[in-house]
Amino acid sequence: MNNKIYLIGSMGSGKSSIGKLLAKKLNIPHYDLDKTIETSEKMTIEKIFNTFDEKYFRKLESAALEKYSKFDKFVVSTGGGCIL
Numbered sequence: 815m816n817n818k819i820y821l822i823g824s825m826g827s828g829k830s831s832i833g834k835l836l837a838k839k840l841n842i843p844h845y846d847l848d849k850t851i852e853t854s855e856k857m858t859i860e861k862i863f864n865t866f867d868e869k870y871f872r873k874l875e876s877a878a879l880e881k882y883s884k885f886d887k888f889v890v891s892t893g894g895g896c897i898l
Contacts, residue, residue: 817842817887825894833891842887847878847896854878859893872898 817840821829830846837844848859851874855862862871875896882890 817889818883819889821889821891822897823894827894829891833889837889840889842889843885844889844891845882846891847875847882848891848893850878851875868895
């Protein structure tokens with residue numbers, strides 16, 4: 815069974831919190847795109863925006879989304895602007 819769940823919504827709407835709970839309930843991995851980007855870039859989202867620009871961040875976000883989308887089971891908490 816493939817469980818691919820993407821949580822989208824405005825910044826601060828609870829995607830990360832709900833994503834963690836839902837993944838735990840379903841016993842599948844949870845990926846928070848903002849957190850994975852912060853970890854891989856070794857800087858906060860705010861610093862990425864200030865150091866580079868939104869276009870650069872959106873490329874990172876798209877790459878992370880593509881990476882996790884190849885997995886079979888997951889809950890992904892997207893960033894507030896991911897659907898752009």
